[in-house]
Amino acid sequence: MNNDIILRPVQKDEYGKVRELAETVWPVCYKDILSVEQIAYMMDMMYSGEVISGEVSAGVHYCFVESAGAIAGYLAWGECDPVRKVAKLHKLYLLPEKQEQGIGSAAVKLVKQAAKGAGFNYLRLNVNRQNANAIKCYTANGFTMVHQEDNDIGNGFFMTDYVMEAEI
Ligand SMILES: CC(C)(COP(=O)(O)OP(=O)(O)OC[C@H]1O[C@@H](n2cnc3c(N)ncnc32)[C@H](O)[C@@H]1OP(=O)(O)O)[C@@H](O)C(=O)NCCC(=O)NCCS
Numbered sequence: 001m002n003n004d005i006i007l008r009p010v011q012k013d014e015y016g017k018v019r020e021l022a023e024t025v026w027p028v029c030y031k032d033i034l035s036v037e038q039i040a041y042m043m044d045m046m047y048s049g050e051v052i053s054g055e056v057s058a059g060v061h062y063c064f065v066e067s068a069g070a071i072a073g074y075l076a077w078g079e080c081d082p083v084r085k086v087a088k089l090h091k092l093y094l095l096p097e098k099q100e101q102g103i104g105s106a107a108v109k110l111v112k113q114a115a116k117g118a119g120f121n122y123l124r125l126n127v128n129r130q131n132a133n134a135i136k137c138y139t140a141n142g143f144t145m146v147h148q149e150d151n152d153i154g155n156g157f158f159m160t161d162y163v164m165e166a167e168i
Contacts, residue, residue, distance in 0.1 A: 001066070002137075004067060004069075005065065005066070005067050005072075005103055005106035005107060005110065005125040005127050006065075006110075007063035007064070007065060007066075007075070007107065007110050007111070007114070008063055008064045008066050008082065009016070009061065009062070009063055010056075010062040010064060010074065011120075012096060012133065014064075015049045015052045015053065015062075016049065017064075017071075018047065018052060018062060018074050019043070019047040019048075019052075021071070021073060021074050021093065022043060022047050022074075022093065023043060023047075024095060024096075024148075025073065025093040025094065025095060025096065026042075026043070026093070027039060028096050029131070029133075029134075030120070030128075030131075032130070033131060034128075034131045038157045041069075041153075041154075041155055041157055042157075044155070045153065045154075049156075054085055054091075055076070055078075057101070057155060058078075058154075059079060060067050060076050060077070060078035060090060061076065061077050061078055061114070062074065062075075062076045063075055063076070065092075065094065065103060065107045067101075067103050072094050072095060072098035072103050073093050073094035073095055073098060073103070073104075073107075074091065074093055075089065075090075075091055075092040075093070075107055075111065076089075076091040077089045077090060077111050077114070077115065077123075078090065079120075080124055082120070084122065085119060085120045085121040085122065086120060086121070086122040086123075086124050086165070087090050087093075087115035087118070087120040087122070087123050087124070087168075088123070088124045088125060089108070089111055089123055089124070089125040090125075092104060092108070092125075092134075094107075099133075100113040101151050104122060104137050105137060105138050105141055108123075108137075108138070109141070110139045111123065112166070112168040115168055116168045120168060121167065121168060122165050122166065122167055122168060123143075123165065123166050124146070124163060124164070124165045125138065125143065125162060125164055126149075126159070126161040126162070126163055126164075127161060127162050128160060128161055129148060129160050129161060129162050130158065130160075135156050135162065135164075138164050138166075139164075141166065142163060142166040142167070143164035143165060143167065144166070145162045145163070145164050146162075146163045146164060146165045147162075148160075148161065148162050148163065149161055149163060
């Protein structure tokens with residue numbers, strides 16, 4: 001059903017589009033989880049052109065998730081632990097109207113394939129402990145909880161996550 005899902009690498013002049021998508025998706029998916037202030041803080045912390053550019057230079061792959069030729073969302077993945085051969089799915093965010101149609105699962109499969117092709121044996125991710133929909137998607141795609149962690153991200157804000165991992 002989702003054979004038409006592709007990951008298209010984000011180009012240098014498209015970092016603003018990634019932020020635009022984040023500003024559309026985050027307030028909806030985190031409305032009952034994070035404060036408006038924390039979302040605004042994290043937008044600047046994670047989605048400025050300089051931050052994305054620095055991550056890409058360090059080897060993170062930013063891609064648009066495209067469905068039937070249209071952008072459905074974005075993701076980012078990269079190396080996490082070169083010794084244990086773990087890659088990390090840093091981000092996966094779909095537009096509200098593109099969710100629950102199998103696109104997220106298809107995107108996860110494509111990242112697993114790409115990571116396997118690059119020599120990794122595991123794919124890891126962090127997910128907010130209250131993000132039940134995402135946890136459901138990751139569990140359906142072979143991820144299990146490894147541990148939980150609270151990360152101080154400054155300004156009195158925390159990310160309260162599960163770390164999940166799948167064999168690939
Ligand atoms: C989380 C996300 C990537 C999942 O992708 P998706 O395309 O919506 O999920 P799928 O259609 O592939 O569904 C996979 C499973 O998750 C469940 N699921 C996904 N989104 C759901 C939702 N909003 N409500 C209820 N269940 C949901 C599906 O029912 C399905 O379960 P099943 O296999 O038992 O039928 C997507 O919903 C999204 O971008 N959400 C907002 C952003 C977000 O939370 N990102 C994750 C940050 S770590």
